[in-house]
Amino acid sequence: MLQSAKLLDLVFIQECSLSCQDLRGTSVSKSGNESAFVEFERVQKSYDGENLVVKDLNLSMPKGEFLTMLGPSGSGKTTCLMMLAGFETATHGEIRLDGVSINHIPPHKRGIGMVFQNYALFPHMTVAENLSFPLEVRKIGKSDREQKVMRALGMVQMQDFAGRRPTQLSGGQQQRIALARALVFEPELVLMDEPLGALDKQLRETLQFEITNLAHQLGITVVYVTHDQTEALTMSDRVAVFDDGRIQQLAPPDELYEAPQNSFVAQFIGENNTLEGVVKEIKGNTCIVQLDSGDIIDAIPVNVAAVGDRTKVSIRPERVEFNKDRLKAGAHTLKAEVLEFIYMGDIFRTRLRVAGVDNFIIKSRNAPDQVRLTPGQQIEIGWLAEDCRALDA
Amino acid sequence: MTDATGPMVAADGRPLKASLNRALRRQKMRALLLISPLLFFIMITFIIPIGQMLFRSVENQIVGDVLPTTVVALDAWSVKSGEAPGEEVFFALTQDLVLAAERKEHTRLGSRLNYEDPGISSLFRKSGRNVEVMGEGYAKQFDALDERWAETNTFSEILADPEWLADAAQVETAADMDRFEVNEDAATYLPRTVAAYTSFANYMIADKGKDPAKSKPWNTLHLALFEDLRAAPEITIASAYGDMLRTAAAAVPTFETETLSASFAKIDKDWLDPDVWSTIKRYSPSYTNGYFLNAIDMEKTVDGPAWRPEDQQIYLTLFWRTLLMSMTITISCILLGYPVAWLLANLPARTANLLMILVLLPFWTSLLVRTSAWKILLQQQGVINDIVVWLGLVADDNRLALINNATGTIIAMTHILLPFMILPLYSVMKTIPPTYLRAAKSLGATNWTAFWRVYFPQSVPGIGAGSILVFILSIGYYITPEIVGGTKGVFISNRIAYHISSSLNWGLAAALGTILLAVVMLLYWAYDRIVGIDNVKLGG
Ligand SMILES: Nc1ncnc2c1ncn2[C@@H]1O[C@H](COP(=O)(O)OP(=O)(O)OP(=O)(O)O)[C@@H](O)[C@H]1O
Numbered sequence: 020m021l022q023s024a025k026l027l028d029l030v031f032i033q034e035c036s037l038s039c040q041d042l043r044g045t046s047v048s049k050s051g052n053e054s055a056f057v058e059f060e061r062v063q064k065s066y067d068g069e070n071l072v073v074k075d076l077n078l079s080m081p082k083g084e085f086l087t088m089l090g091p092s093g094s095g096k097t098t099c100l101m102m103l104a105g106f107e108t109a110t111h112g113e114i115r116l117d118g119v120s121i122n123h124i125p126p127h128k129r130g131i132g133m134v135f136q137n138y139a140l141f142p143h144m145t146v147a148e149n150l151s152f153p154l155e156v157r158k159i160g161k162s163d164r165e166q167k168v169m170r171a172l173g174m175v176q177m178q179d180f181a182g183r184r185p186t187q188l189s190g191g192q193q194q195r196i197a198l199a200r201a202l203v204f205e206p207e208l209v210l211m212d213e214p215l216g217a218l219d220k221q222l223r224e225t226l227q228f229e230i231t232n233l234a235h236q237l238g239i240t241v242v243y244v245t246h247d248q249t250e251a252l253t254m255s256d257r258v259a260v261f262d263d264g265r266i267q268q269l270a271p272p273d274e275l276y277e278a279p280q281n282s283f284v285a286q287f288i289g290e291n292n293t294l295e296g297v298v299k300e301i302k303g304n305t306c307i308v309q310l311d312s313g314d315i316i317d318a319i320p321v322n323v324a325a326v327g328d329r330t331k332v333s334i335r336p337e338r339v340e341f342n343k344d345r346l347k348a349g350a351h352t353l354k355a356e357v358l359e360f361i362y363m364g365d366i367f368r369t370r371l372r373v374a375g376v377d378n379f380i381i382k383s384r385n386a387p388d389q390v391r392l393t394p395g396q397q398i399e400i401g402w403l404a405e406d407c408r409a410l411d412a
Numbered sequence: 413m414t415d416a417t418g419p420m421v422a423a424d425g426r427p428l429k430a431s432l433n434r435a436l437r438r439q440k441m442r443a444l445l446l447i448s449p450l451l452f453f454i455m456i457t458f459i460i461p462i463g464q465m466l467f468r469s470v471e472n473q474i475v476g477d478v479l480p481t482t483v484v485a486l487d488a489w490s491v492k493s494g495e496a497p498g499e500e501v502f503f504a505l506t507q508d509l510v511l512a513a514e515r516k517e518h519t520r521l522g523s524r525l526n527y528e529d530p531g532i533s534s535l536f537r538k539s540g541r542n543v544e545v546m547g548e549g550y551a552k553q554f555d556a557l558d559e560r561w562a563e564t565n566t567f568s569e570i571l572a573d574p575e576w577l578a579d580a581a582q583v584e585t586a587a588d589m590d591r592f593e594v595n596e597d598a599a600t601y602l603p604r605t606v607a608a609y610t611s612f613a614n615y616m617i618a619d620k621g622k623d624p625a626k627s628k629p630w631n632t633l634h635l636a637l638f639e640d641l642r643a644a645p646e647i648t649i650a651s652a653y654g655d656m657l658r659t660a661a662a663a664v665p666t667f668e669t670e671t672l673s674a675s676f677a678k679i680d681k682d683w684l685d686p687d688v689w690s691t692i693k694r695y696s697p698s699y700t701n702g703y704f705l706n707a708i709d710m711e712k713t714v715d716g717p718a719w720r721p722e723d724q725q726i727y728l729t730l731f732w733r734t735l736l737m738s739m740t741i742t743i744s745c746i747l748l749g750y751p752v753a754w755l756l757a758n759l760p761a762r763t764a765n766l767l768m769i770l771v772l773l774p775f776w777t778s779l780l781v782r783t784s785a786w787k788i789l790l791q792q793q794g795v796i797n798d799i800v801v802w803l804g805l806v807a808d809d810n811r812l813a814l815i816n817n818a819t820g821t822i823i824a825m826t827h828i829l830l831p832f833m834i835l836p837l838y839s840v841m842k843t844i845p846p847t848y849l850r851a852a853k854s855l856g857a858t859n860w861t862a863f864w865r866v867y868f869p870q871s872v873p874g875i876g877a878g879s880i881l882v883f884i885l886s887i888g889y890y891i892t893p894e895i896v897g898g899t900k901g902v903f904i905s906n907r908i909a910y911h912i913s914s915s916l917n918w919g920l921a922a923a924l925g926t927i928l929l930a931v932v933m934l935l936y937w938a939y940d941r942i943v944g945i946d947n948v949k950l951g952g
């Protein structure tokens with residue numbers, strides 16, 4: 020299935036590289052342009068005058084970037100998007116598009132394409148009429164309109180559905196139409212609020228691929244909102260992790276995963292083991308942490324200031340080693356008891372009790388020489404100091 | 413699943429279709445059972461009354477029932493002759509009328525025919541009172557011939573079947589007697605007398621519970637006997653009454669005669685007017701289109717249906733006015749209700765609830781109170797006029813006429829029916845997510861375009877539902893136009909009510925109602941063709 024989806028995408032990309040180029044009028048992206056295209060400066064938002072939903076948001080995106088806002092429910096992602104689209108006004112601060120402040124420009128003059136979570140396709144219009152709507156309000160001539168509509172439908176491979184009503188389409192098809200509608204009037208910035216939230220996993224993966232491809236082919240700037248971290252990691256150039264109305268970290272996906280700046284990001288992105296303790300010693304770019312159980316471990320200080328600070332150390336499950344030979348000499352190790360062994364096909368997932376914590380997970384690849392641990396077994400685990408990050412408590 | 417040789421079969425070997433049908437039938441029966449109380453209720457309170465109304469608008473049995481022989485006798489007569497019908501018709505009228513007068517049916521018939529020809533009512537009333545004297549002269553002359561003619565049982569002895577007479581003697585009370593049976597021989601030579609006596613006897617037995625042989629015969633019997641004997645029949649009766657009859661037959665040519673038409677003319681000279689007879693003849697069939705013709709300002713004439721004179725036409729104007737005003741009211745309701753419904757659907761819940769209470773508030777007040785309140789507000793010395801005058805918009809001696817005319821009806825009805833527009837509109841608007849408007853704006857539409865191209869089309873089903881509701885309610889509205897409408901602002905329903913409760917012309921009321929029903933159904937059908945009834949939503 021995955022393969023066939025990929026195949027489809029290949030065909031699609033070829034088709035697109037022809038059609039998308041002239042749709043845009045200019046050649047693909049000017050990725051060299053580093054000057055900010057979308058800017059949030061000290062933006063705050065409050066709905067009720069008591070609580071700040073967005074607290075001091077600063078963000079700057081270059082043209083052509085695919086940026087994802089990721090965060091738990093209620094963290095203010097949609098609010099940010101709505102401020103950018105013009106449906107909510109910022110309580111404080113400035114939002115700029117291409118260097119121009121848009122705080123006082125009404126939504127319909129901003130020229131920003133938008134894809135809504137529930138698609139918001141107009142039920143009383145056919146697919147073609149839906150697509151031609153933004154062109155009509157821009158007073159584009161009929162023949163031009165038809166051409167653009169068909170081209171946009173071609174981009175999402177939905178030419179055959181032009182005459183249908185949205186209710187006669189499946190969820191995935193509706194999603195494609197919504198995407199085509201947001202692109203048909205050639206906006207430079209497209210906002211998407213959980214566009215794939217209602218779809219099943221496989222369809223979601225296909226569409227993720229299509230969306231990123233289209234975005235890069237067309238060279239448009241995309242702000243994408245999602246709950247789903249895999250989606251965020253696979254699609255984006257950069258991910259902004261939101262929590263509590265603030266951007267907790269803004270970084271490319273690999274950096275976000277491998278070098279989380281605080282314990283929220285560490286826990287929110289991917290699977291993560293957390294141990295709590297106190298910093299005992301800081302030596303250059305390593306430090307020694309004494310866990311609450313009394314054990315001593317090595318870590319790199321990321322978010323700790325001084326000896327004596329409480330800290331949460333974070334280690335990715337796949338970076339934990341229980342084969343002593345592979346550990347550096349002199350590295351600190353911890354005693355562990357195997358509680359559960361789960362066979363997951365490509366990997367083994369083992370749950371351990373470590374330093375008084377019951378849900379310490381390690382993952383090992385299912386290689387021919389891999390050891391399968393048995394519950395009750397006593398082992399010793401360790402890791403490279405640089406994989407273990409001492410973050411804020 | 414199917415093999416090439418036959419239809420699919422269920423597990424037990426029956427054809428699958430049959431099994432499915434059986435399963436579905438059981439479901440249907442159960443569903444039917446569930447709604448049966450409602451069905452029964454609707455049947456009793458709705459379907460049957462409507463059926464009766466439809467029937468009443470064409471039903472016209474009263475003329476044939478009350479004047480059965482007259483109607484037959486009139487067959488040969490035509491109004492084109494230019495004069496009243498002959499004696500034989502007056503003879504039939506006498507016979508019918510005397511029975512009708514006894515039964516007090518002649519006044520009902522009079523009122524019925526009065527709808528068609530004003531004045532007939534009093535004609536019948538007077539005649540019913542006086543018809544019993546007709547034939548009195550003959551009665552006296554028969555009595556003078558033979559005193560047995562004065563005895564009460566003479567007629568029954570001559571005219572009744574002997575077996576019936578024997579049976580009749582056995583019964584304890586007269587009410588138990590069988591229906592009168594005639595002597596076949598007598599029927600051949602005294603046909604009129606037999607017919608007249610049959611109605612007399614049956615009336616005595618069934619209505620009065622009296623033995624006809626012990627009741628004083630009506631004078632009209634003597635009249636009939638005179639007519640029969642004048643034809644000089646061959647009298648074959650063997651008993652003592654035979655001679656008596658033959659003697660009478662011999663004496664009849666010497667009787668002093670009485671011209672019935674002259675007698676009736678003495679009661680009321682209208683009886684000589686061919687138009688009266690023409691009316692009776694036109695309305696003698698059991699079913700008539702007369703009510704419907706009346707309901708559209710036509711009348712039955714000798715030459716078929718024709719328009720009434722201009723100054724008597726009222727119903728078509730009324731229908732037309734009812735339609736126009738209902739449409740005006742519907743449109744006003746849309747214009748006033750749409751913004752309110754929009755607010756209701758889009759305000760924060762708390763404010764919307766308050767607004768909703770305000771919308772529903774009128775429902776908690778009596779309709780009469782609301783309408784009367786309008787009367788006070790709108791009258792020439794009322795609040796609204798006062799304000800307009802105070803603002804200097806109109807002069808004090810030129811106050812607006814806002815009540816007792818069409819304006820009054822439209823204002824008050826719009827107010828009263830407004831909730832019926834707002835509620836369906838609201839419930840449809842509630843289902844339109846605000847993201848559509850946002851989507852439209854993000855695509856570059858101005859507020860107005862977004863509303864007009866995206867929001868409005870989706871609210872059309874609500875407008876449709878509200879309009880149908882308001883229009884159909886207003887087309888049949890009665891109380892409000894009655895109170896605030898004056899003469900220029902009343903609806904067809906007020907006329908229907910008038911015919912039901914004041915003029916008691918139920919047939920015309922039924923015909924008007926039927927036409928109204930037909931118009932509403934026609935409009936509904938047209939609406940379905942143009943807009944599509946699937947496009948009507950009351951919510952969801
Ligand atoms: N119109 C509004 N009025 C008042 N409060 C609001 C409004 N919209 C959102 N909020 C509040 O603002 C906060 C942020 O909401 P927002 O919709 O931006 O979250 P989100 O990150 O998009 O969440 P989700 O992932 O669930 O969509 C929430 O606490 C929410 O209750």
Ligand SMILES: [Mg+2]
Pocket residue numbers: 096097098212
């Ligand atoms: Mg959201």
